Structures are given as C-alpha cells and as structure tokens.
Amino acid sequence: MKDPVRRAAGILRRGGLVAFPTETVYGLGADAASAKAVARLYAVKGRPAEHPVIVHFSSAESAFAWAREVPPAAQQLAARFWPGPLTLILKRSALAKDFVTGAQDSVGLRVPSHPVARKLLQEFKRGVAAPSANRFGQLSPTSAAHVRADLGAEVDLILEGGDSKVGIESTIVDLSGQGAVLLRPGGIAKSSLEEILSLQEKSAASPRHSGGLERHYAPRTPARLVPSFGLDKAITETNARVAVLAFSRPDERVAVWLRMPREPEGYARRLYAALRELDAAGCALILVEAPPRSPEWAAVRDRLERACAAA
Ligand code: TXA
Numbered sequence: 001m002k003d004p005v006r007r008a009a010g011i012l013r014r015g016g017l018v019a020f021p022t023e024t025v026y027g028l029g030a031d032a033a034s035a036k037a038v039a040r041l042y043a044v045k046g047r048p049a050e051h052p053v054i055v056h057f058s059s060a061e062s063a064f065a066w067a068r069e070v071p072p073a074a075q076q077l078a079a080r081f082w083p084g085p086l087t088l089i090l091k092r093s094a095l096a097k098d099f100v101t102g103a104q105d106s107v108g109l110r111v112p113s114h115p116v117a118r119k120l121l122q123e124f125k126r127g128v129a130a131p132s133a134n135r136f137g138q139l140s141p142t143s144a145a146h147v148r149a150d151l152g153a154e155v156d157l158i159l160e161g162g163d164s165k166v167g168i169e170s171t172i173v174d175l176s177g178q179g180a181v182l183l184r185p186g187g188i189a190k191s192s193l194e195e196i197l198s199l200q201e202k203s204a205a206s207p208r209h210s211g212g213l214e215r216h217y218a219p220r221t222p223a224r225l226v227p228s229f230g231l232d233k234a235i236t237e238t239n240a241r242v243a244v245l246a247f248s249r250p251d252e253r254v255a256v257w258l259r260m261p262r263e264p265e266g267y268a269r270r271l272y273a274a275l276r277e278l279d280a281a282g283c284a285l286i287l288v289e290a291p292p293r294s295p296e297w298a299a300v301r302d303r304l305e306r307a308c309a310a311a
C-alpha cells in the first residue's frame, strides 16, 4: 500500500482534508492556497469565517514567502525556534488570501517539528492551513484517537503520529505591528523568547484570534478552577458527582480523580487527554486545582482559565 504520508499529500492536492500530528496538538490540514479546501476546513471545524488560521510549512524560507516584510526579530526567532512550537504573525504577502487571514492584513506562520508533519509538508511542498483538529471551542486533540472521536468520518485521512509531546498549542508572537506582542502563551516559554527580544502583552488593538476568546479549549462538563487550599471545601460543598484534576493525592469521597505532574511541561503534555477523560466520566462538575502563579505555568494556566470560563 502507498505510504500514508504520500497519500495524504495527494489528498491535500485534490482539495481534501488531512488530520496530522504536530508536536503541540493534532492539526486539521487543507491546501492553504485553495479557497474551496479552506472553506470545507472551516465548515468541518465549525469555525466562524472571520477567524484566521495558521499556515504550516517545512522551512522558514517557504514560510516567509507568505510575508511581505520579515523583520530581523522574525529571522532570529525562526532561526532559534523553528522547527518547533512557535507561530509568527507577520504582514501578509499576496500569497496569503483573505480566506486564511480572516481578511486581516497579517498571516500566522509555523514550521512544526513533528517528523510526520515535516514529511507531509515536504511532500506537499506548499503551505498547509491547519487549526487544531477539534470542533470550534472544544478540547484540542493530542492523539489520532482524539481526532477520530471528534471528527472521524468528516476527515479524508488521519495520519498517526503518537501522543503529542508538547500537548498544548504553539506560542503565538505578533510581529506585524510595532514591537513584539505575545498573543498566546504556549509550547515555547516566554522566558526563552525574551532571551532574544522583549515582549509586550496583548492589548485591545491586537488582532482577533479565537484562542483569545474567554471560553475556549473547553470540556462539555462545567469546570471550575479552585486554589489548593479551597479544594477540600469545594468537594465538600458540591452535592453532585465531581471529577477532580489535582496535584494532591486522591480524596476517598471523589470517584474520578486524576493526579497531575508538578512540573509544567509534564502537566501540559497530559492536560487535554486528562480533561477528555474527566469529561467522559459523566460528572456534574470538574474541579481543577489551580497551578502556581509563577511564569513557567503561564501557558497551562491560560488553557485552564479558558476551559473553566463560564459558558
Ligand atoms: O500549535 C498550534 O498552533 C496548532 C497546531 C495544529 O499547529 N494550531 C492551532 O491552530 O492551535 P488554531 O487555529 O486552533 O489556533 C490558532 C490561533 C487562533 O487563535 C487564530 O485565530 C490565531 O492563531 N491566528 C492565526 N492567524 C492569525 C493572524 N493573522 N492574526 C492573529 N491571530 C492569528
């Protein structure tokens, strides 16, 4: 049988949809130059058309062809972190059409490091538009099984690539305006980026992006973030069946309890699979023990806060 990656590239060329592994989360890919393919991608994802999508490439050189200006900071970040979990927002070139940019003047570019993603991008040779391979607003998939459960029949092919190593989405840095703005904390720590440049936090003027919505990356079961000292009380006060995601040891009163690693990389790697497991347990509420407020937990905190934001 034909190599699955070559088959996948053929499907993309014909305007089809391919889910593929990346080091962050699984992506749902379409030919970024095809209006029809991208329209189908948005329909399957259930994503509003005005939200931009990240375009993936096998090299910085091919990615930067989609930008009309590549500031020195972008060159430096790319040299240091690509391939890897970093997305750069740059002023778009004529290659980046309105249907991938949400009609904004910028485009999101990323060169992932997962070997299957790299092979697919090398084989396809062009840009692949890919949001996370889940329905809009819900939990991102970190395994092929997650994608199958979420989108199954609506995807032409799902490439297998094991569990995602990073487990949360890429860090997004906007270099399309003045200075550098951190739009989404993620796979690359802010402190690593700050070895190269100084970052501003995002403001009201920053571009629209769906990961910036208050409730996003969310389980179906209502979820609540509680400080460590309040966990016991929260369990006591809940009259319904609860599921708990925590650092501490299981409490006998709680039927479903997942214990998470005390370091942020390990926590991030397990996060979405853990939330899926708790979501499937049929509880009325998920209680999440809040991680520390220190900077190395920023990306995990961001995802947990959005998962626990009121619907
Ligand atoms: O790790 C990742 O980034 C994964 C994998 C598959 O690469 N992708 C991902 O895509 O998380 P998605 O679409 O779920 O989230 C991409 C975020 C969205 O919040 C989107 O709005 C934002 O990037 N984005 C894309 N292009 C943008 C642009 N031109 N300006 C501002 N935000 C942009």
Ligand code: MG
Pocket (backbone or CB within 6 Å): 131, 132, 140
């Ligand atoms: Mg997403």
